Amino acid sequence: MKRSNEPIFWSLFGAGGMLAALIGPALVFITGIAVPFGFVFSPDTMSYAHMLAFSQSWAGKVFVLAVIALFLWHAAHRIHILLHDFGVHAVTAVRVLCYGGAFAGTVIAAYTLLMIKA
Amino acid sequence: MAENEKIIEIEVLRYRPEQDKEPVLQTYKVPFTDDMSVLQGLQYIKDYLDGTVSFRWSCRMAICGSCGMMIDGKPKLSCKTFLRDYYPGGLRVEALAHLPIERDLVVDATDFVTKLESIKPYIIPKEPRALEQGEYLQTPQQRDMYEQFSSCINCMLCYAACPQYGLNPKFTGPGILALMHRYNADSRDGGQAERNELGYADEGYWGCTAVGYCSEVCPKGVDPANAINQNKMNSAINYFTRFVTPGGAGK
Structure with a gap:
């Protein structure tokens, strides 16, 4: 065998799922609701200057890359398996689209983050 | 039959290879009482209405695993399912899904049995032990690691439930992977490496997409989906650590 x-x-997939479960809802709340409406955080928390400073640090780069890449890999695997369960068996095409997309997203995110100089 | 008897319509999927090109439904009107199982309904048909209907059964008490069939589209043991739950409507009984029909409700279990034999479903002792050394001891905690998985009665309901097995019969399937876990998780057993060659393949744990219907239909409370998921974790750890762990790469 x-x-x-x-x-x-x-x-x-597992790492992305774990991360999504742990911080996904909190991220939606902070970036989508709390910051724009000014609860808890001030509305300029996510201003360009703050976000730039965040992604200039190595810890910030790792965090952003992990969130983007692992969420993408999680989604890719989930969609791949869902399509399979729903009877779409064009295995190679589905794999290339799903995992290829996640791979491309990972490379673009990593390259962009590396290009952000301090 | 008692005075308060009711009549229920049972549709049976018939397939008689000598006369039917493909399976056909045949309806029987069966008098029943509230304590009658679907199996008893079929036995009534065979005894009083149509002696040619074929189905497997033995114990009538959900331990032999012979009488599994699709009842209104769901895999169930017919001895553990009651006619009263389908009255006043009728019910349809068909051979277990995903398995080749031999005759009427009798399926060909060759694939299941071959796979079952291939996983060495017995304890392979970790170290040989002489008779005078006594029995292999096990704590209740060690027993809890595998006990629920040892309740499998090989009824194949989980195979009829598993969409992956339906799509690709090369997949080892829920029941047998759960039994593989039953032996691998036994503290007295040392056969993991031999069994996991299959477990770690696409035909093994990785053929599962975590649908979980297997665990829902199991009449004995076994949770094959859980057994498989635990082993996906083991298999993944082994995949990444095999070159730094002694013996991790397997044979």
Whole structure:
């Protein structure tokens, strides 16, 4: 029996799912509701200057990359499996679209973050 | 039959290979009482209405695993399902989904049995032990690790429930993967490496997409979806650590 390479995709899926469950709703609340309406945080919390400063630090870069890339890998795997369960069995095309999309998103995010110089 | 008897319509999926090109439905009107199971309804048909209807059964008490069938589209043991729950409507009984029909409600279990044999469903002792050394001891906590998975009666309801097995019969399937976990998780067992060669393949744990219907239909409270998920974690850890763990890469 050939060992499956699924652990790579499943681990990224699992990590993304864990992260989404832990901080996803909080992020939606902070970035989508609290900051724009000025509850708890001041409305300029997410101003360009603040966000730029955040993504100039290595910790900020890692955080932004983890949130973008792992959420994408999670979504890619979930959509891939959902399509399979719904009877779409164009395996290669679906895989290329889902995982290719997540991979492209990861590369673009990483490149963009690296280009933000202090 | 008692005076308060009622009549229920049972539609049976018939397939007689010598005369039917494809399975056809046949309806029977069956008098029943509230204590009668679907299996008893079928037995009434066979004894009084149509002796040619074929179905498997043995214990009548949900332990032999023979009488699994689709009842109104859901995989159930017919001995554990009651006619009264379908009255005043009728019900339809069909052979278990995803398995080839041999005759009427009898399915061909060859694939299941072959796979069951292939996972070495027995304890492979960690170290050989001489008779005078006594029995292998196990704590209640160690037993709890596998006990629920040992309740499987091989009824194949989870195979009829599993969409992945329906799509690709090469997938080992829920019941047998749960049994594999039952032996792998036993503190007396040392056969994990042998069994996981299959477990770690696409045909093993990774063929599952975590639909979870297997665990819902199990008549014995086994949770195959949980067994598989635990092993996806084990398999993933092994995948990434196999080159730094002694013996981790397997054979």
